[in-house]
Amino acid sequence: MSALQKATIVGGGVIGGGWVARFLLNGWNVSVFDPDLEAERKIGEVLANARRALPALYDKVMPAEGTLTFHDDMGEALADAAWVQESVPERLDLKHKIHAQIDKLSPAEAVIGSSTSGFKPSELNEHGGRVVVAHPFNPVYLLPLVELVGNAETCAKASEILRSIGMYPLTVRKEIDAHIGDRLLEAVWREGLWLIKDGICTTEELDEVIRMGFGLRWAQMGLFETYRIAGGEAGMKHFMAQFGPALQWPWTKLMDVPEFTDELVDLIAGQSDAQSGHMSIRELERLRDDNLIGMMRALKKTGSGAGGVLNTHEATMPEPAIDDLPVTVDRTIPQSWTDYNGHMNEAHYLEASAQATDRFMAMIGADADYVAAGNSYFTVENHMQFLDELHAGDRLKITTHVLQGEGKKMQLFHCLYGENGQLAATVETLLIHMDLNARKTSLPSEAVAAKLATYAQEHAKLPAPRGVGRHVGLKG
Template sequence: MTQKATIIGGGVIGGGWVARFLLNGWNVSVFDPDTEAERKIGEVLANARRALPALYDKALPAEGTLTFHDDMGEALAGAAWVQESVPERLDLKHKIHAQIDELSPADAVIGSSTSGFKPSELNAHGGRVVVAHPFNPVYLLPLVELVGEADTCAKASDILRSIGMYPLTVRKEIDAHIADRFLEAVWREALWLVKDGVATTEEIDEAIRMGFGIRWAQMGLFETYRVAGGEAGMKHFMAQFGPALQWPWTKLMDVPEFTDELVDLIAGQSDAQSGHMSIRELERLRDDNLIGMMRALKKTGSGAGGVLNAHEAMLPDPEGDDLPITVDRVIPQSWTDYNGHMNEAHYIEVSAQATDSFMLMIDADADYIAAGNSYFTVENFVQYHAELHAGDRLTVTTQVLRGEGKKMHLFHRLHGPDGEVAATVETLLLHMDLNARKTSLPTEGVAAKLTAFAEDHARLPTPQGAGRHVGQRG
């Protein structure tokens, strides 16, 4: 049965929550008195539909159903998760939470997107709200800070992991939780640097994105400094740089006065820095960059990449009819070239992914490789029939043309969003002894499964284009 989430407040953060749940197969209801809420959420969803599936090498679940409601009770009916994302006013949150508590199911998780208020403040007049503080864009960034009653946070963690997020349960109540305390410290120092004429907004941003920002994305703060300590590690780093903490380098406890002059100075520099792009253009640039970095982190399982790998492993494998479906995914923006369609190199990448998936089907898996066995590709032949574009749903079916002895001969059909064959890749592989680095026979179990596929697929017609060579007519 499809689960339901209710989002109360449809701004930037609320819209991100809508997208995160909806694109992971949940039904989502929205309550927001703003007459522009449906349009605003629609624009967030357009970005999310373009971005989130591009992180994965599997297809996400079919989208749930999105509904908008004028009545809060109607919106909350049957909800397993309720997320409040109204403005940061405690009196407003108290009013909304009282209504949510009365109208929502007793077993629903009720989360607040608050960036600063503690559960004790949110529940001062009774209630069962936990802090579930996300980061923008909610549909891409995995972190959610959870603060509140232990059992509810544990239940919330399970739900959040199921939609690809990383729940971080804060051990103690504290103003601004964890991440925003760092951001506030950096923000204060940045304001002083601009006010004192040390740097412009653009120069400060360059200092972050050209240096430590990249390091933090994969290693965080303490691990970065551990590496900085060299072979002697963290103790050496702290002994060497600890005294610097006593030096007057920062103004973390002082806040520059927000005068009209300072606001105008920062706003003017910000306009000069990126005013040539619309907010929607900046959002898409941000999303494309995040996708590229997060996909790179998937390779090593570091940081957000590990969260993506864990969530991807939860996604069901596709099932085919006559032929196994070995790839079912969305084409990311980074796979397209100057012609606007998928670059030829990625046809090979997809076929390699299909081959890897098929190897799992015959038990030539990670354990098999660790035992010193594998298949190596010795020949590929690609035929292009139609264009594929970013955002297209791409599925691959795999037919075994031959599976005997040391050889595995596969024919991959790449199907575009309309189901038509956009390309084919014919692949020949040889079984290898990884220790001797020579060809060898597969184990009996793998050979038997490969033979079973080959015999089953032998009843099918020979694929059109199989056995061709470059330049062959017809």
Template sequence: MTQKACIVGGGVIGGGWAARFLLNGWDVAVFDPDPEAERKIGEVIDNARRSLPALYDKRLPDEGKLSFHSDLAEAAAGADWVQESVPERLDLKHKVLGSLTELAPKTAVIGSSTSGFKPSELTSEGARAVVAHPFNPVYLLPLVELVGDAAETARAAEVLRSIGMFPLHVRKEIDAHIADRFLEAVWREALWLVKDGIATTEEIDEAIRMGFGLRWAQMGLFETYRIAGGEAGMKHFMAQFGPCLSWPWTKLMDVPEFTDELVDLIAGQSDAQSGHRSIRELERLRDDNLVGMMRALKKSGSGAGGVLNTHERALAAPAEAELPITGDRQIPQSWTDYNGHMNEAHYLEAGAAATDRFMELIGADADYIASGKSYFTVENHLRYLDELLAGERLTVTTQVLQGEGKKMQLFHFLKNADGKLAATMETLLLHVDLNTRASSLPGAEVGEKLKAFADAHKALPFPEGAGRFVGQKAV
């Protein structure tokens, strides 16, 4: 049964929430009086469509239904999750959350995207809500700070994990929660550095993105400093750098006055830094960089990569077909070249991933490999038949040509969203004993499953192109 999310407020954050739910198979109803809301949210969702699926090596669920409403009661009816993302004015939030408490189903989670207000402030006039504070872009970054009633935040956390997010329960109410307090500290110091003429906006950004920003993406603050302590660890780091806390390095308790001169100075430097790009261009650049970094983190399971791996394992398996589906995904931007077409190396990567998936189907999975047995690739033959484009759906099916004894011969069909054959990859593998590094017979269960596939596929037509060599002319 399709679930429904009601999004109230369609700005940058509300649009990100809409995209996150929609691309995870939820129906999404949006309420926003802005006459431009449909256009703005549509552009955010377009950005999400090209980036969020690129994080995964499995296909996300089919998109839900997106609708826009001028009546709040209509938008909230039947919702399982309601997310308020209106401007940060407490009187406005009281009004909206009060209405939602009356209109939304009693079973619905009501979350507020507030970055600063505490739950006790949001509910002081009788509304029912928890803080569910995300980070921009909501459709890519997994963190959501949850503050409020323990039972309600536990329910909320379960939903958020199901759409690939990382709920962080804040133990006690505090202004600005956890993450924004760090951002505020860095922001204050940056304002002073610009005001005092020590650094420009661009130089401050370079200091972050060329250095500690990369470390923080995978390890955060304390783990980064633990490593800085060397073999002696965190205790040594604290002893070595603790005294600097009493030195006048920062002005965290002091804020520069927001004069017109300071605002103009910062705005001018920022325009010089990145004013040559539109906001949409900057968003797409940001999203492509995030996808690249987060996909890299998937390999080690560090940070956001671990969240992606957990969500990907929970995604539904492809539907059964005559041939097993060994790949079903969206082609990420990082797989394409200058003209937006999938680079030839990634045809091989897609085929290799299909081989890995087929190995899992016959039981030659991670546990099997850990036991000291696996299949090694001996030879591949790729045929490039058609172009594949960034953002396009790629499906791979696999036919077993040989599956007896030590050999496994597979033929992968790579097809585009229209079912047109874009490439084939024939691969020959030998079973190997990882201890002796010599070929060997597979385990009995793996061998039986492989033979069952091979026997079933003998009745299928021998695929055109199988057994060919490079440069061979078609008959």
């Protein structure tokens, strides 16, 4: 999708703000219509979190941000929009009113999505209209899933757009109240309310059960694949035969709903305040985002779950021009990379440079397929200079200068830049090409050698980076 594409967000709350960030940080221009006088401030805070979090998922440079504008006139906001996302409160009468205006004022070819978590397309369009459900999950700028429900042709068009901004569109086969995700969450929510009301556990204890147990499995395998493993070598049939009869036992209260009395509301709210009231909502959001980034980056290694979506999206991001120093890492520094001083630990300077090397290898064709075919470059020597401090949340950018690229050798010089563009470290690294099957040094493929040689020739025209050829203890 072109960076000149425009998305219009109608309703700038938590979900609307997340949509703004998802489109804007993927190079789209975004216009916002929301009569709330605090909308610009609220969206600005969501954007601050997104700018800190989303680039941390990728090792390639994300597109340049689009332009963000706020409008008092809906027609002005909708002009030339390719995507319109309605994220107003869950009131059907309000949605009907807003959709009628959007339908009248937006371009005929624009996709019109509703963030509704419960209403069906037939309800949204009962007075006419062309809205499809495009239900995301919070935070929209990090979590890839979007449930699409509605006209098949529109959903197909919507899927293409959503994939281009790194999301995972899932088209629901039949419309149903609350779609798929929220129906599952509703079941857990209802049972959780009963467990707390009946004094079985507190809100914190219930959350511990999820995050210390099956929540970790669900992140990578979901529900049914998790249970397939639980069936052992006999698989899903054995699991269902063993545990299926339990469905007849009176374990759950899913058909009953506890009455929302003042006492129950006070009980839940009081326990929730005791559990996490010591942190502000913004602090909790940043904690959530840091943890999601860590888990999703781990999933990138295997391509499982959300990691596969990230890998696919990252592969579509363009490579930098050969005649300039490529940016091989552009990410925010996670909390897990810092030590007791709050500074980035020295081991992670090397880890970051290794990511830069891996990224550069992929750029010249020595990618995962190349390695799988039995070829790769192995590091034989590194020299690192520590020049400045880096901290959690800082934006880390690495450029790579090719010093040598001929025969079996590849010599790279990585410059690590911090939040304000200061040079924080340099890493000079020498690699040798290997035949992984023979476990011996070897020449790279002709295609890889040619691409590497082109970089080396172009970079030879640039000034030599300061610090090349240093050794430990060298003065000056």
